[in-house]
Amino acid sequence: MNDKSVRLGIIGFGAQGGVYAGFVAEGKVKGMSLGAICDIDPAKKRLAEEQHPGVAFYDDYIAMLDSGDVDAVVTTVPHYLHPEMTIAAIGKGIHTLTEKPAGVYTKQVEQMNEFAAAHPETTFAIMFNQRTNPVYTDLKDLIDSGELGRLRHTSWIITTWWRPQAYYDQSEWRATWGGEGGGVLVNQAPHQLDLWQWLAGTPQKVFAKLAFGFQRDIATEDEVNALVDFGDGATGHFLTSTSDIAGTDRLEMLFDAGKIVVDASTKVTITRLTQDERSISDSMSVADVGRLFKGEMNTADLFSTEVKEYESVWGAQHVDVLTNFAAHINDGTPLIADGAEGINGVRLASGMQLSAWTGREIDLVDFPAEEYLRELNQRIEAEGKYPTRS
Amino acid sequence: MNDKSVRLGIIGFGAQGGVYAGFVAEGKVKGMSLGAICDIDPAKKRLAEEQHPGVAFYDDYIAMLDSGDVDAVVTTVPHYLHPEMTIAAIGKGIHTLTEKPAGVYTKQVEQMNEFAAAHPETTFAIMFNQRTNPVYTDLKDLIDSGELGRLRHTSWIITTWWRPQAYYDQSEWRATWGGEGGGVLVNQAPHQLDLWQWLAGTPQKVFAKLAFGFQRDIATEDEVNALVDFGDGATGHFLTSTSDIAGTDRLEMLFDAGKIVVDASTKVTITRLTQDERSISDSMSVADVGRLFKGEMNTADLFSTEVKEYESVWGAQHVDVLTNFAAHINDGTPLIADGAEGINGVRLASGMQLSAWTGREIDLVDFPAEEYLRELNQRIEAEGKYPTRS
Numbered sequence: 196m197n198d199k200s201v202r203l204g205i206i207g208f209g210a211q212g213g214v215y216a217g218f219v220a221e222g223k224v225k226g227m228s229l230g231a232i233c234d235i236d237p238a239k240k241r242l243a244e245e246q247h248p249g250v251a252f253y254d255d256y257i258a259m260l261d262s263g264d265v266d267a268v269v270t271t272v273p274h275y276l277h278p279e280m281t282i283a284a285i286g287k288g289i290h291t292l293t294e295k296p297a298g299v300y301t302k303q304v305e306q307m308n309e310f311a312a313a314h315p316e317t318t319f320a321i322m323f324n325q326r327t328n329p330v331y332t333d334l335k336d337l338i339d340s341g342e343l344g345r346l347r348h349t350s351w352i353i354t355t356w357w358r359p360q361a362y363y364d365q366s367e368w369r370a371t372w373g374g375e376g377g378g379v380l381v382n383q384a385p386h387q388l389d390l391w392q393w394l395a396g397t398p399q400k401v402f403a404k405l406a407f408g409f410q411r412d413i414a415t416e417d418e419v420n421a422l423v424d425f426g427d428g429a430t431g432h433f434l435t436s437t438s439d440i441a442g443t444d445r446l447e448m449l450f451d452a453g454k455i456v457v458d459a460s461t462k463v464t465i466t467r468l469t470q471d472e473r474s475i476s477d478s479m480s481v482a483d484v485g486r487l488f489k490g491e492m493n494t495a496d497l498f499s500t501e502v503k504e505y506e507s508v509w510g511a512q513h514v515d516v517l518t519n520f521a522a523h524i525n526d527g528t529p530l531i532a533d534g535a536e537g538i539n540g541v542r543l544a545s546g547m548q549l550s551a552w553t554g555r556e557i558d559l560v561d562f563p564a565e566e567y568l569r570e571l572n573q574r575i576e577a578e579g580k581y582p583t584r585s
Numbered sequence: 586m587n588d589k590s591v592r593l594g595i596i597g598f599g600a601q602g603g604v605y606a607g608f609v610a611e612g613k614v615k616g617m618s619l620g621a622i623c624d625i626d627p628a629k630k631r632l633a634e635e636q637h638p639g640v641a642f643y644d645d646y647i648a649m650l651d652s653g654d655v656d657a658v659v660t661t662v663p664h665y666l667h668p669e670m671t672i673a674a675i676g677k678g679i680h681t682l683t684e685k686p687a688g689v690y691t692k693q694v695e696q697m698n699e700f701a702a703a704h705p706e707t708t709f710a711i712m713f714n715q716r717t718n719p720v721y722t723d724l725k726d727l728i729d730s731g732e733l734g735r736l737r738h739t740s741w742i743i744t745t746w747w748r749p750q751a752y753y754d755q756s757e758w759r760a761t762w763g764g765e766g767g768g769v770l771v772n773q774a775p776h777q778l779d780l781w782q783w784l785a786g787t788p789q790k791v792f793a794k795l796a797f798g799f800q801r802d803i804a805t806e807d808e809v810n811a812l813v814d815f816g817d818g819a820t821g822h823f824l825t826s827t828s829d830i831a832g833t834d835r836l837e838m839l840f841d842a843g844k845i846v847v848d849a850s851t852k853v854t855i856t857r858l859t860q861d862e863r864s865i866s867d868s869m870s871v872a873d874v875g876r877l878f879k880g881e882m883n884t885a886d887l888f889s890t891e892v893k894e895y896e897s898v899w900g901a902q903h904v905d906v907l908t909n910f911a912a913h914i915n916d917g918t919p920l921i922a923d924g925a926e927g928i929n930g931v932r933l934a935s936g937m938q939l940s941a942w943t944g945r946e947i948d949l950v951d952f953p954a955e956e957y958l959r960e961l962n963q964r965i966e967a968e969g970k971y972p973t974r975s
Contacts (some may be wrong), residue, residue, distance in 0.1 A: 347799075347800070347808070347826070347828070347829075348808065348810055348824065348826065350740070350742060350822070350824060352740060352837060354839070357884065358874075359865070359866040359867075359869035359873065359874060359877075360866045360867055360869065361869045361870055361871050361873060361874045362869075362874045362877075364871075365871055365874065402792050402812065402946070403812075404812060404814055404820045406818035406820075409737075409818045410737070410862065410863055410866070411866065418737070418738065418818060418820075420738055420812055420820035420821070420822055421812070422792065422793075422794060422810055422811070422812045422822075424794055428796035428799045428808060430794045430796075430808075430810035431810070432740070432810055432812075432822050432824060434738060434740060434822060436737070436738065436839070438737070438862055438863075438866070439839055439844065439862075440858065440862060440865065440884050440887050440888060441844055441856040441884075441888055441890070443837060443846070445835075447742060447833060449744070449826070449829055454829065454831055456833070466831040468830065472800065472828055472829075472830060473800055473828075475749070475830065476749040476750045476800070476801065476828070477749075477750055479749035479750065479751045479752075480751055481751050481754070481755055483749065483751060484748075484749060484751045484752045484755065487749070487752075494747070494830050494831075497830050498830060498831055500831070554946065556792070556944065
C-alpha cells in the first residue's frame with residue numbers, strides 16, 4: 196500500500212471548507228495533508244493565514260490547480276460551480292472530491308460525468324458522507340444481500356431540516372434560482388435523495404407537489420411532497436420541509452420478504468418473513484382466513500423482528516469520506532461514493548421541481564434536461580439577480 | 586325525549602348484517618329493536634329463523650320496506666347496491682343507515698345524496714364506525730378548535746389490511762370490477778379515506794400510482810401510493826396495501842402551530858408550538874441560527890409534547906353508530922356521520938383509480954364522473970362477469 200500523503204487544496208474557505216481544512220491539518224485524515232487554500236474573498240485569506248500558517252493561499256482556483264501545491268481538491272463552493280471546477284481540476288490531472296449536490300441541473304452534471312469518465316486515471320468522488328453512517332451501510336449490506344427480495348414500496352418523511360427566516364436572510368444567494376438553483380431539495384435534502392436511491396434504486400418517474408416560498412420569504416421550494424415510480428408496481432414517497440420544528444425522520448421500505456423502518460436515523464426495525472410474502476399468502480386456507488378475521492391467527496409467527504439502536508451521527512463522517520478519497524488515490528480502495536453517482540440526486544430533485552412547474556409526471560430515465568434548464572432559466576431571469584445558465 | 590323503539594330491518598344477512606342483528610336483538614342498541622331480516626339466499630332464511638325466531642324474514646327487500654314491519658334499514662349488501670337500496674327505502678319514508686362505502690362511483694352516490702336531500706324528514710346516515718373511536722374524536726375536537734391552525738401536510742401509511750389469496754378466493758365477486766368495483770380502496774381503506782378527510786379536509790386534486798393484481802391474483806388494486814393537493818400549498822400522501830403482514834398504521838399531520846402523529850391508531854403524539862411556527866421563525870436572529878447549527882439551540886423550548894395512549898378499538902363501535910342513528914330518528918340527536926358525507930371517500934377512491942388508469946392528476950372538485958364510469962365499465966366489460974353500470 197502506497198501511503199504517500201495526498202496534498203488537498205480547499206476551493207472555497209467557507210464554513211464547510213474550513214471544517215475540512217481543520218480535519219486535514221489536525222491529522223485526522225490518513226494519507227492526506229493540507230496543500231493549499233483558495234477563496235475569492237480577501238477576508239478569508241487573513242483567516243486562512245491565521246488558522247493555517249504556512250499553507251499557500253490563492254484567490255484564483257485555476258492558479259491553485261496550476262501551482263504544483265495540490266494533488267487533489269474539494270469543491271466547497273456554491274452548487275452551480277461544482278461541475279465546472281471539477282472539469283477544470285480533472286483536466287489538469289487533479290483528483291477531485293466534489294461537494295453535494297453534484298450540480299443544479301443534469302446537463303452540467305452529465306458534462307462533468309462524461310469528462311471524468313474520459314479521465315479514469317484521476318479520482319472523481321462526491322461528499323456523500325451519510326453513506327458512511329452505520330445505520331445506512333448496514334441496511335445497504337442487508338438489501339444488497341438479497342435476503343429481503345425486491346422492493347415493493349417506500350416512504351421517507353424527512354422534515355428535520357428546520358430553517359428559520361434568518362438562515363435564508365444570511366446570504367444573498369441562498370434559496371434563489373440563480374444563486375442556488377433551488378431550496379430544500381438542493382441544499383438540505385440531497386443527503387436523503389442520495390441515500391434513498393442508494394438503498395431503493397433509482398426511480399423511473401416522479402410526480403411532485405412543491406410549494407415555493409410557502410412558509411419562508413424565499414423564491415424556491417421549502418415544502419415537497421413527491422411520488423416516484425420504480426417500475427413493476429414498486430413506488431415511493433418523499434416528503435420534506437424546512438418549517439417543521441419538531442421534525443420527523445422516518446424511512447419505511449417494504450420488500451417481498453421483509454420490511455425496514457428507520458426512525459430518527461438511529462432506530463432500525465427489521466422484519467424478516469419466514470418466507471416470501473406471496474408464498475405465505477398462498478399457503479393460507481379459507482379456515483386460516485376465518486381465524487385471521489376472528490383475531491385467532493397469530494401473524495407474528497410469520498415473521499421475526501429485530502430492533503437495532505445506533506448512535507446519532509448525523510452530519511458527521513466527512514473524515515471517513517476524505518480518508519476514503521485519499522486511499523482511493525493511493526491504492527485504489529473502492530470509493531464510498533463515485534462522483535458519477537451524484538447525478539441521481541440532481542436528476543430526482545430537478546424532476547420534482549419540473550413536475551411541480553409543469554403539473555406533469557416527469558420521466559427520469561429519459562429526463563427532459565433541456566426543458567428543465569429552460570424552465571430554470573425563466574425563473575433566473577424573472578428573479579433578475581444572476582445570469583442564466585447553459 | 587321520545588324513546589320509542591326504532592324497528593330495524595337488516596338488508597343482507599351476511600357476516601356484517603348478522604352482527605348488527607345480534608347487537609339489536611341483544612338489546613345493545615338503545616332505542617332500537619329488530620323489525621325484520623331480508624336476504625335473497627334461502628339458506629339465510631333458516632339461519633335467521635334459528636337465530637331470531639319470530640322476526641319476520643323477507644327474500645325481497647322492497648316487500649320488507651312495504652311490510653310495515655320496519656321503520657329503518659341498514660344496507661349490509663355489496664357496495665354497488667347501497668345507493669339504489671337507499672333511494673328505494675327513503676322513497677318509502679324508511680330511515681336508512683347505509684354501509685360504507687356509500688357506493689362505487691360518484692354518479693350513483695350523487696343520485697342517492699340528491700334524493701336523500703329532497704327527503705330531509707327521513708334520516709340518512711352512513712356506517713363510519715371509526716368516527717366514534719376516541720383516538721379520532723379527540724383529534725377531530727382538537728383540530729376543529731383551531732388551536733393547531735391550518736394544515737400544512739399529512740401522510741397516512743395504512744398497510745394493516747393484510748389479506749391472503751384465500752380471502753379473495755372465498756367470493757366470486759370479491760376484488761372484481763363488476764362485483765365490487767375495486768380492491769383495497771373500496772373494501773378495506775374506506776375507513777381511513779373517511780377519517781383522513783374528516784380530520785384534514787377534502788382534497789382538491791389527486792395523483793396516484795396503483796398496482797392491480799400486484800401481489801394477489803385479483804383484477805383490482807392491492808397497492809396504492811397517492812398524493813393529494815388540498816390547495817394553498819397543503820398536500821397529503823396516502824399509502825395502502827393488502828400484502829404487508831407486519832402492517833404499518835401511521836398518520837402524520839403538520840399544522841401552522843403544531844403536529845399530530847398517530848401510531849397504530851392507539852398512540853397519539855401531539856406537539857404544540859409556543860406560537861405559530863412562522864412567528865417563531867421570524868423571531869430568530871442570525872446569532873440564533875448560529876446556535877442552531879452548533880447544536881446549542883434547544884428547539885425543544887419552542888414546543889411541548891403530549892403523548893396519549895388509547896385502547897385498541899379497531900373494528901368496533903358499530904353499536905355506537907346504530908344507537909346514534911336511532912337517537913337521530915327519535916329526537917334529532919346530531920348524526921355521527923351524515924349519509925351525504927359518504928361521497929367524499931368514494932370520490933377520493935375513484936379519483937385514485939382514475940389517476941392510475943389515465944396517468945393524469947384528477948380534479949376532485951369538478952370530478953369527471955362520466956369519464957370514471959366509462960373507464961370502470963370498460964373494465965367490467967373486459968372482465969365479462971357482471972353487467973356494466975349507468
